[in-house]
Amino acid sequence: MSDVAVRLDEFFDSADLAPSRLAALMKTRPAGDAEPDARGLPWSAAVQRIAPEVKNLPPIDVPEIAAAAWNNYHTFKPYTDPAKYPPESTIPVRLLKHTITSKHRPSIEVLLNEKRVWKITFELDLSLVLSASVAVRAGKIVEIRPLDECQADGSLKWAGVLLAKRDTKPLKLGPVISLKDGIAI
């Protein structure tokens, strides 16, 4: 995880992820997510535990998301050739403005006596628009310099219920994103 990972309550409006609001939105028991012995823990009680934890779901790591998108299309594959690009050399690669979409399905499992009784799956859809200059070294992306403001929007849903939504607006990533260990291409 990079240092610029964005928590959900930062990416979205923090008020949207208030536990009381989420508990109200999630008061209806979902169908199919419960284990057979879930009767020991009523949903109304479970949601009281779940709502405060939503904001603690894994944060949005823009560099990892971007690198995964770039790798999917072998954008940087040519720079993995050590004969052509020695490991000690750093290759700057400029990327035009493009859009990256990312769909995540994080979940929270509720354990009762260490046995799972509920699994609550969320739908996190993101859209990032950015242009950047990327430094590649030894087959890894080691640095990202945004050339323009990264525009981001997204939504968080649970069982079809919209819990939080972010309209397109700039996402501060900093002038230089250093990836300590780099992201393998």
Next chain:
Amino acid sequence: MTGGAPCDTTIRARHRRWSIASAITPVAIALAANASLGQAPSVQVPSVVGQTFDQAVCILQLHGLRTQKPPYVPPPILIANEPVVASQVPPWRAQVPPGTLVQVRLRPAERAPSVSAVPVIPSGARLAAARGLLEKYDMCVKVTPPQALKFPQAVVVRETLADKSPVSREIPRGTRIVLYAGIPVPSVVGQLLAGAETILQRAGLTVGPIARTGPASPSETVTDQRPASGTLVAIETPVSLTVTGPTAPPHPSPNPRPPIVERRTVPYLVGESLDDALRDIETHGFAPGPVARQASNETPGTVVDQTPSGGTEVLLPLPDVSLWVAAIEVPDVVGRPIGDAVAALKGAGLSARTITLVASGGSPGVVVSQSIPSGSLIVPPLEPVDLTESAVAVPSVTERTLEDATRALQAVGLKIGSVSLTHAPAPLGTVTRQTPAAGTLVVPPFPGIDVMASALPMPALIGQSREAAAKALADVGLEVGSWVPAASVKQRGTVIDQDPAADTLLSPPFPPVGVTIAAVHVPNVVGQSAAAARQTLASAGLNWRMPEWSGLPFVTVAGQDPPAGALITEASAFVALGLDFRTFRNLSALSVLVLTAGVVAARTVVRGRSSIRSQVEVRRQGGAAEETGIYLDGIPVSNGHSLIVDPAVQLRLNPDPGIQSMAPTDVIVTGEEDGRV
């Protein structure tokens, strides 16, 4: 029919009349002319083609010829349609000697068009008037004996067709109708013998034996007569008289006739009712003739025409007065819907008396027949018309399912009426009884056929446990629509009400069953100490679950699940309690540690689980909103605000790297070796 019909009978056909006197004259002239010229006498053969044999005989005899009946005579088509001459030899206009035999061949008569409403001549009607009336209807009238026409007093004794069959009201044109004539014996008692003889002779009778009670005298008076006056006798029947001398007192006539006058004026009868008209006819000294009916818009039963006309001066002997009365023509309602038929009858001034249903196979609801034929002329008292209406027979739907029964009824234009259910030893949903019964005639749209169908009795569930009730319903194929908890003093979890009620008869498709389960209200224990909450819940018969350190004296219940007022039906259900540790704030950290350590130590002793110790810690968080809470495995189970549901609850957060896509995919502009970003 006879070949030798008397030629002195007047032959009528289509209002033409020949008589012997007028017909012989041209033959005689022709014979005379031939004789004067010295030639062999000859006559021109007339045409008899199309005439009946009797008429042909008469015509040929008038021309001095003769004929004989052919060997084959075809039978009449109708009663009144005699065979007619098809051909003749010698032919028409041939010159032959008088007395030549003219051979004819007969063929069946053509069916003549029928004439409706031909009046029936009642017995006693004046012969002349009756004949005139029938001739108006183009009937060929024959009078027997023919000389009765000479006597005005002659009356009709009986009317029939030529072969003595009954007279039909609708008979072909030109039908021969025979009127058998008779003479009503006039009363001559009290008359001088000479006058009595004149009266009898004028009436067509003769004077029979005369019995005298004294010497003959010109002033003898008739004291008795046989037959009695008014008796209908044959023409020229002798009437026996008993006379007495001039001193003998005259016997009073039982039915004195009006004084004989030279002329009378026929009364005006048009517009009067038939009864009034007949009374006026008698009053004015006339005799009523035939009464015919005529379709008219006038009030039925009133006289619309008369013969002779009113005001006519007539001489003796007085003619009978024939009347035409307004009648209603019965409309043709066959084939019309029953409603229209009744309305049509009502519009014509008639009424429908009975409507009989009959399964005719035709369109139901229409009139199949009517008791009084259409075109009939009827007068008051108006007879109601009986109608026969086409109907359908109710099919048998017993032992069929309701769906089949519905289809069977719809096939004949019927439908299911009410459906009542019964617990019968028959497959569910089959019809066990129907009303009306099969075969009953009904006319669609019929309100409906009420049927009784076998049904399922609803099981009794009250008092049973939820599981037993569910099984009882499933055993008979029923499903639970909803389990509704309701506060009750009954044992928790038992059925206290059901919908439908027990023994209610159900027919497929079965409705979902609503079951009400006895439940208890969860009391409000928030704010109570843990001990008090336990006691409150125990008194309500409820179980509870709360952290084991709830025995701490400063711990109160901060929340509960289910909330207060909720209904609990399960016997094994529990109320989870959350405890409030905000009182920690008022304690020093050392006190908390001591207390906590005491609890842990005590619990360790009691439960012998040292592992629990490591799960409990007290953490003080910094900041203005300093709060204290208890954590299990790093998960806060109480921070002074949140509810501790169960210390055994844990959460596990699962990340998802996600699935990424990019557009456009080719975004690289430059790739500089050994360059700097």
